[in-house]
Amino acid sequence: MASITLDGLAHAYRPDPRGPQDYALKEINHVWRQGGAYALLGPSGCGKTTLLNIISGLVTPTKGRILFDGRDVTNLPTEARNIAQVFQFPVVYDTMSVRENLAFPLKNRHLPREAIARRVEEIAGRLDLTSVLDRKAANLTADAKQKISLGRGLVRSDVAAILFDEPLTVIDPHLKWQLRSTLKELHRALDLTMIYVTHDQTEALTFADTVVVMHDGAVVQTGTPEELFERPAHTFVGHFIGSPGMNLLPASVEGRTAHIGGEHGVSVELARAYPALPAGERIELGVRPEFATLTRPGSGVPVKLRRIDDIGRARIARIEIAGHPAAATVPGALSLNGDEAGLKLDPRQIHIYAGGVLVAGEGGA
Known part of the structure; x- marks a missing residue:
């Protein structure tokens, strides 16, 4: 678990940026507190996925630093950052059972068998996967596979942060509310730093305690859902939310x-x-x-x-x-x-x- 500091962070995909117009992500200074539930909210192309990929280590920023608990991780690879990431589409091992998929991240860290079993049962219960634990993932629906993907991100208790990149895109609409509520309950129970990227204001406002609204590569407002609704700091926030x-x-x-x-x-x-x-x-x-x-x-x-x-x-x-x-x-x-x-x-x-x-x-x- 960690606080995450963005220190003068900016990124351009071209090699010789000459001004703000050349940056996909304009300069950001921000602190994500340990244990916070955050959402990065904005339309496609606003820079939110670029920012998430910088946090995870998939992209090295053009300028600035990223620190986990004060430790500079700007140039460290993903595996050295101790984060979990859940992507837009399910990432599961089809030949494994649901139980084996959930246990896989813990087995790689050589946890005791009993501890693995307890943790898998806990996460499976919270995601309503208990009845299919011993079924092969290949035989399940896209909804169930994404639940497994969510579970693989949540099953580790030692991560610095969990990053969600539009994780409910493939979920049927009638299940989205249930899963958002489940993620919120898990956040309260596990005290993990969670960062949730979405273009869907309902997902952002129901999941996050703090929402970061992005537009054209810049952060235009950071605040609680109530603050964004009642006092938009920018016309884009007023137009986009509501x-x-x-x-x-x-x-x-x-x-x-x-x-x-x-x-x-x-x-x-x-x-x-x-x-x-x-x-x-x-x-x-x-x-x-x-x-x-x-x-x-x-x-x-x-x-x-x-x-x-x-x-x-x-x-x-x-x-x-x-x-x-x-x-x-x-x-x-x-x-x-x-x-x-x-x-x-x-x-x-x-x-x-x-x-x-x-x-x-x-x-x-």
């Missing part, structure tokens, strides 16, 4: 008032003042649909109603605010005729961004 994502509307701001749509647009009152926004930057108002409630015409900000989507757990209105598309929550009892409507916004949940970056504002909540 379903639907945060409404982002071009605006101009004067003190505690935001103006959307120019001279003939609408005004929105803010909870904080923004007296010194940077010149030349794109200014945007961000508010999540959960904090924007559709109401009757003449109440709140005037909007045009385009349609209402019933998504089962809620109704989401697709609207236009001064010509800009947005989404809002529809109260259960609300019924409207025509396309005229109002919008009530919670000022405490409105955020202002300059050049994509959250601006703190002054005063207020």
